Amino acid sequence: xxxxxxxxxxxxxxxxxxxxxxxxxxxxxxxxxxxxxxxxxxxxxxxxxxxxxxxxxxxxxxxxxxxxxxxxxxxxxxxxxxxxxxxxxxxxxxxxxxxxxxxxxxxxxxxxxxxxxxxxxxxxxxxxxxxxxxxxxxxxxxxxxxxxxxxxxxxxxxxxxxxxxxxxxxxxxxxxxxxxxxxxxxxxxxxxxxxxxxxxxxxxxxxxxxxxxxxxxxxxxxxxxxxxxxxxxxxxxxxxxxxxxxxxxxxxxxxxxxxxxxxxxxxxxxxx
Amino acid sequence: xxxxxxxxxxxxxxxxxxxxxxxxxxxxxxxxxxxxxxxxxxxxxxxxxxxxxxxxxxxxxxxxxxxxxxxxxxxxxxxxxxxxxxxxxxxxxxxxxxxxxxxxxxxxxxxxxxxxxxxxxxxxxxxxxxxxxxxxxxxxxxxxxxxxxxxxxxxxxxxxxxxxxxxxxxxxxxxxxxxxxxxxxxxxxxxxxxxxxxxxxxxxxxxxxxxxxxxxxxxxxxxxxxxxxxxxxxxxxxxxxxxxxxxxxxxxxxxxxxxxxxxxxxxxxxxxxxxxxxxx
Numbered sequence: 001x002x003x004x005x006x007x008x009x010x011x012x013x014x015x016x017x018x019x020x021x022x023x024x025x026x027x028x029x030x031x032x033x034x035x036x037x038x039x040x041x042x043x044x045x046x047x048x049x050x051x052x053x054x055x056x057x058x059x060x061x062x063x064x065x066x067x068x069x070x071x072x073x074x075x076x077x078x079x080x081x082x083x084x085x086x087x088x089x090x091x092x093x094x095x096x097x098x099x100x101x102x103x104x105x106x107x108x109x110x111x112x113x114x115x116x117x118x119x120x121x122x123x124x125x126x127x128x129x130x131x132x133x134x135x136x137x138x139x140x141x142x143x144x145x146x147x148x149x150x151x152x153x154x155x156x157x158x159x160x161x162x163x164x165x166x167x168x169x170x171x172x173x174x175x176x177x178x179x180x181x182x183x184x185x186x187x188x189x190x191x192x193x194x195x196x197x198x199x200x201x202x203x204x205x206x207x208x209x210x211x212x213x214x215x216x217x218x219x220x221x222x223x224x225x226x227x228x229x230x231x232x233x234x235x236x237x238x239x240x241x242x243x244x245x246x247x248x249x250x251x252x253x254x255x256x257x258x259x260x261x262x263x264x265x266x267x268x269x270x271x272x
Numbered sequence: 273x274x275x276x277x278x279x280x281x282x283x284x285x286x287x288x289x290x291x292x293x294x295x296x297x298x299x300x301x302x303x304x305x306x307x308x309x310x311x312x313x314x315x316x317x318x319x320x321x322x323x324x325x326x327x328x329x330x331x332x333x334x335x336x337x338x339x340x341x342x343x344x345x346x347x348x349x350x351x352x353x354x355x356x357x358x359x360x361x362x363x364x365x366x367x368x369x370x371x372x373x374x375x376x377x378x379x380x381x382x383x384x385x386x387x388x389x390x391x392x393x394x395x396x397x398x399x400x401x402x403x404x405x406x407x408x409x410x411x412x413x414x415x416x417x418x419x420x421x422x423x424x425x426x427x428x429x430x431x432x433x434x435x436x437x438x439x440x441x442x443x444x445x446x447x448x449x450x451x452x453x454x455x456x457x458x459x460x461x462x463x464x465x466x467x468x469x470x471x472x473x474x475x476x477x478x479x480x481x482x483x484x485x486x487x488x489x490x491x492x493x494x495x496x497x498x499x500x501x502x503x504x505x506x507x508x509x510x511x512x513x514x515x516x517x518x519x520x521x522x523x524x525x526x527x528x529x530x531x532x533x534x535x536x537x538x539x540x541x542x543x544x545x546x547x548x549x550x551x552x
Contacts, residue, residue: 230351
């Protein structure tokens with residue numbers, strides 16, 4: 001059942017358009033401007049080395065979230081859900097491999113692994129940075145309708161094939177999640193005793209291979225339906241998002257702050 | 273100028289794996305006619321429809337649409353005139369909003385933004401889904417999805433409207449609404465209507481003439497009542513006439529006074545019973 005619950009939870013997270021309707025600050029900003037601003041925040045977080053710059057970005061993200069009427073607790077939970085995975089997989093080795101003053105050590109027979117202060121600092125900054133990036137992305141997704149994100153990508157002139165792939169994936173991924181979910185339910189209804197891990201694994205492998213075949217066949221049918229309506233390779237969406245003077249002001253403000261943070265970062269790394 | 277909207281001559285279609293889906297199919301559908309193609313599962317109905325818009329090409333034979341032979345050169349021209357709605361609306365609706373989906377066809381026709389918007393709104397109004405523009409297709413009910421799927425071809429102003437299994441997977445109320453919608457559309461618009469289905473109850477309500485397709489061949493054609501009278505043929509094709517029709521057939525067998533016209537729908541049956549009572 002765990003897999004089924006996970007799939008349902010995933011769907012709820014991705015399909016939540018509840019906050020796009022509320023009249024918060026980010027909801028009122030033009031989607032393209034929002035995409036550019038939040039990307040600027042994300043890029044600033046990626047290049048920032050000091051904890052102060054990151055903290056400034058953290059404050060910006062939290063303020064934007066509050067102004068956009070997204071409950072703080074909700075955003076924290078949602079973002080933090082992804083973090084332990086990253087922290088464990090990527091940041092934790094930093095604890096041990098960064099040279100510096102030792103605060104603890106683990107004896108593994110002849111091998112002694114040391115944890116350094118510098119390592120702890122690096123790992124926490126890394127995790128914090130990822131947190132800000134994920135939070136910025138979440139702000140975009142929570143306050144913007146998916147169609148508007150697609151339209152903004154178009155306005156930016158991203159390759160058509162790339163945009164089509166994202167749009168079609170979004171449209172159909174949940175159809176397949178539901179399909180998988182139904183397969184799990186159908187299997188459970190016929191399971192009358194506890195299964196071994198191996199049997200469960202075999203079921204999952206079978207389920208995924210069946211899903212691949214169904215996805216392929218669905219793709220063929222969708223393409224036929226597109227052809228039937230005269231598709232010849234070109235598509236165009238209909239963008240009705242107007243830009244207001246306040247949008248430019250918002251963009252200017254975000255870019256200035258990010259520019260300031262980046263300048264400080266560059267000066268610091270130059271040894272100032 | 274040909275009087276036929278759709279004309280198939282000796283059409284044969286063989287799938288790459290060797291399965292013969294259509295075998296020597298000949299049929300003529302006149303302009304503004306309402307026809308149904310009925311047949312059991314796997315009879316080749318969907319294959320036939322896909323051939324009519326050139327999504328797949330016949331292995332042999334000729335297809336004429338509105339007097340023009342379908343070929344590689346005029347395929348886009350033909351698809352502007354012939355709208356096909358697929359059985360599963362999740363195949364038909366692939367955009368992230370209802371508006372984008374309904375606007376897809378007119379957009380590929382190269383119409384201006386204003387005209388596309390106008391046609392989209394008009395098509396949604398025709399199917400009774402005004403205000404659904406910004407809804408996401410995956411959030412709609414099955415009945416609504418079917419209606420949007422029909423709107424996606426109505427917006428292209430087709431001269432031939434083809435619908436594959438319109439009533440499949442619908443609850444009784446949605447089914448009734450869809451039949452009414454199809455009837456209203458075919459009354460108000462000047463298009464030829466072709467419906468593929470195995471819902472024999474719906475057939476008598478939406479079409480004037482039917483073709484029976486079995487194992488890739490057209491085994492019968494004619495006015496609805498006439499074809500439903502050929503019980504052996506229907507049985508061979510794993511079909512049955514509408515329940516009301518069967519009931520009156522049995523009544524006639526039992527020696528009750530035979531009606532002038534075998535009723536196909538409840539309304540027709542009521543009229544017939546009324547007539548018989550008056551006679552007594």
